[in-house]
Amino acid sequence: MRDLVRETDLLPRHLIYPLFIVPGSGLRREIQALPGQFHLSPDEAAAEAAAARAEGVGSFLLFGRPPEGGKDPQGSGAWDERGAVQQAVRALRAAVPESLLITDVCLCAYTDHGHCGVVRGGDVDNDATLPLLARTAVSHADAGADVVAPSDMMDGRVGAIRSALDAAGHPHVPVLAYAAKFASGFYGPFREAEDSPPAFGDRRSYQLDPGNARQALAEVALDLAEGADMVMVKPALGYLDVLAAVRAATTAPLVAYNVSGEYAMVRAAERAGWADGTALALEILTGIRRAGADAVITYHAREVARALGRR
Numbered sequence: 001m002r003d004l005v006r007e008t009d010l011l012p013r014h015l016i017y018p019l020f021i022v023p024g025s026g027l028r029r030e031i032q033a034l035p036g037q038f039h040l041s042p043d044e045a046a047a048e049a050a051a052a053r054a055e056g057v058g059s060f061l062l063f064g065r066p067p068e069g070g071k072d073p074q075g076s077g078a079w080d081e082r083g084a085v086q087q088a089v090r091a092l093r094a095a096v097p098e099s100l101l102i103t104d105v106c107l108c109a110y111t112d113h114g115h116c117g118v119v120r121g122g123d124v125d126n127d128a129t130l131p132l133l134a135r136t137a138v139s140h141a142d143a144g145a146d147v148v149a150p151s152d153m154m155d156g157r158v159g160a161i162r163s164a165l166d167a168a169g170h171p172h173v174p175v176l177a178y179a180a181k182f183a184s185g186f187y188g189p190f191r192e193a194e195d196s197p198p199a200f201g202d203r204r205s206y207q208l209d210p211g212n213a214r215q216a217l218a219e220v221a222l223d224l225a226e227g228a229d230m231v232m233v234k235p236a237l238g239y240l241d242v243l244a245a246v247r248a249a250t251t252a253p254l255v256a257y258n259v260s261g262e263y264a265m266v267r268a269a270e271r272a273g274w275a276d277g278t279a280l281a282l283e284i285l286t287g288i289r290r291a292g293a294d295a296v297i298t299y300h301a302r303e304v305a306r307a308l309g310r311r
């Protein structure tokens with residue numbers, strides 16, 4: 001009877017699994033701040049995706065970084081056609097042809113100052129950043145990405161990316177906008193993994209103030225008006241009210257990001273012997289779904305897909 005009356009489903013098809021791609025080959029190194037997650041070269045990422053696919057995970061979000069010493073003020077490694085992400089997209093396309101490949105579009109892992117855009121006069125220059133993001137998105141689509149996901153939070157980037165994709169012959173590549181992305185301490189482990197903390201200041205001039213839910217709705221509306229096909233709320237756990245509000249305000253597919261700090265907290269409690277990590281993950285992800293997310297980006301994807309398969 002409980003099955004009959006259950007209101008909220010959590011299924012492997014709702015999960016998007018992030019992968020951290022590094023240049024090279026044969027590399028699979030555990031990320032210290034994200035136990036159970038790995039830095040993967042494109043070939044190893046393809047193997048990881050194939051294993052996840054066999055467990056029922058069919059969607060992947062790819063993050064990259066440049067080779068050692070490859071950062072510059074513009075973040076030009078982001079649109080290198082031989083970059084780690086671009087190579088990984090091609091490798092995954094071959095290894096898991098039926099899977100959905102989403103790429104994160106941002107500059108922070110590629111700029112020598114660690115900001116998500118180019119810096120002028122000590123702050124991020126929003127408009128000068130737009131063409132660079134657009135170029136990055138096109139390079140991902142050229143490599144075979146199914147969906148591009150800008151995470152930079154510059155104003156106007158969805159429109160700039162949409163026009164650039166259309167002009168480059170990718171009218172069918174949708175944009176998943178990190179629309180309501182808050183300036184959060186929960187990105188800490190990710191920034192360690194990506195080596196992308198800002199060298200000065202913080203991201204509060206372009207990411208949202210955690211106190212602002214109405215502004216989040218305004219950001220979602222702007223991104224949709226610019227042509228976003230799907231929108232995201234990030235982080236998830238501290239922002240379930242925002243997720244529910246966005247769900248009520250739009251018909252667009254809604255994605256939540258269960259971010260690195262949320263994952264690391266669960267793993268830390270598990271390591272201390274204080275909780276069953278997988279049970280926490282199932283409950284957290286069900287809560288995120290119940291709040292209104294159609295899909296959830298989560299480092300727990302494989303573990304949860306396996307647990308769901310055992311039920």
Ligand code: PBG
Nearest residue numbers: 106108151186187190259260261
């Ligand atoms: C890049 C980006 C970040 C995350 C996703 N894309 C970090 C940031 O904005 O500093 C965070 C993901 C996570 O914490 O799991 N802009």
